[in-house]
Amino acid sequence: MRRGIAASALVAALAVSLAACGSSGSGSSGSANGPVTITYWDTSNATNEAPNYQALAQKFEAANPNIKVNFVNVPFDSAQNKLQTAMGSKGAPDVFRSDVGWTAGFAQQGFLAPLDGTPALPDPSAFRPNLIKQAQYQGKTYGVPQVTDTLGLLYNKALFSQAGITTPPTTWDELKADAATIKSKTGVDGFEMRAGDGYYAMPLFFGEGTDLVDTPNKKITITSPAAVKAVETYQSLFTSPGTVKPDVTSDSYAHMMDAFNNGKVAAIINGPWEITNIYQGSAFGNKANLGIAPVPAGSTGKAGAPTGGANMEVYAGSDAAHQAAAEKFVAFMTSAESQTFIAEKNDTLPTRPDAYTSDVTANLGIAGFQAILPDAQPRPELPEYASLFTSSGINLGKIVQGQESVQDGLNAIAADYAKLLPNFSK
Structure with missing residues (x-):
């Protein structure tokens, strides 16, 4: 990233x-x-x-x-x-x-x-x-x-204010509600999420109190009820009113950043490596307009993001x-x-x-x-952990495009993980 x-x-x-x-x-x-x-x-x-x-x-x-x-x-x-x-x-x-x-x-x-x-x-x-x-x-x-x-919720304070929203959302449900309000009040898309990128989906899993795998117990957890809940929420971030449809093109990252930097979308999930470029965008000539908040929490009430x-x-x-x-x-x-x-x-x-x-x-x-x-x-002490994002990214991309059901997509990821981690149980 x-x-x-x-x-x-x-x-x-x-x-x-x-x-x-x-x-x-x-x-x-x-x-x-x-x-x-x-x-x-x-x-x-x-x-x-x-x-x-x-x-x-x-x-x-x-x-x-x-x-x-x-x-x-x-x-x-x-x-x-x-x-x-x-x-x-x-x-x-x-x-x-x-x-x-x-x-x-x-x-x-x-x-x-x-x-x-x-x-x-x-x-x-x-x-x-x-x-x-x-x-x-x-x-x-x-x-x-x-x-x-780490990943955080980056948001355009001016657009939030125009929509009458005074504080950033703290849950995914609040984020979806805010996105709909921003779209209704300003005409600007409220939220864009990276599609088909396993790393960017991690806050959804952490918010449900789970991970792709349970390293200490050597168990593949990608098909657990908590993981299913995480991916269902992830999927909804592309279909709720005011959210941007999934972009899985090779230029999707550049499209998202251009939209955010120039005030065409009000909020995204991203990291500090983009700060310099964001400040160069037309929407952030006033640097104070950039809001930074924790990623929204899932049903556990806790927010979590990967450490990079x-x-x-x-x-x-x-x-x-x-x-x-x-x-x-x-x-x-x-x-x-x-x-x-x-x-x-x-x-x-x-x-x-x-x-x-x-x-x-x-x-x-x-x-x-x-x-x-x-x-x-922090990342678990698992040499193969970085490789887990490959299969999760591919199959999450298929899920949000409607090419796989949530369960079929997670089963496909689990099958790939079983090959990568033969000593892990399902």
């Missing part, structure tokens, strides 16, 4: 051929007694974010003249597969920026160096405990949290000199000073409380998402 802006000419200056980006075993240079060059794969948005991460890397080099950083920006959408391939054969980077959902899987395969007690993680208590937890696998910490995010973000990780296949340099780089990139710099430049949320300076929290978008972070639920 990243900003959807095409790479500009600036990317050419940042990126180099992946074939030339080896770890210590395939191209990185230096020794324990001389200059060391580490390769870093940065998976942030090439246009909005990567230049600021490269600026940090240059600051690190200035402070550490014996370490050079080969900065490579890798498109997020292809980064997981490229990392998997590189670490499984050759050409892996010494250090990289990983989605939090990839950490357990990479650790299970032995690709990551444990960071407990290393210079990369001198004080785990400096970070939010739930973020450290989801950087761990089988009792060891394999990543240092760099940025965090990125961890800094070190490749286990690099030699000792490169691992040591990479660990030092990780500590620098995740320091309070570096996180504050990135928050101010990229509008992202730090992972450590001491990075939330007065200047950072003066950003209304960051402050808004900081307030709803307590509703974020």
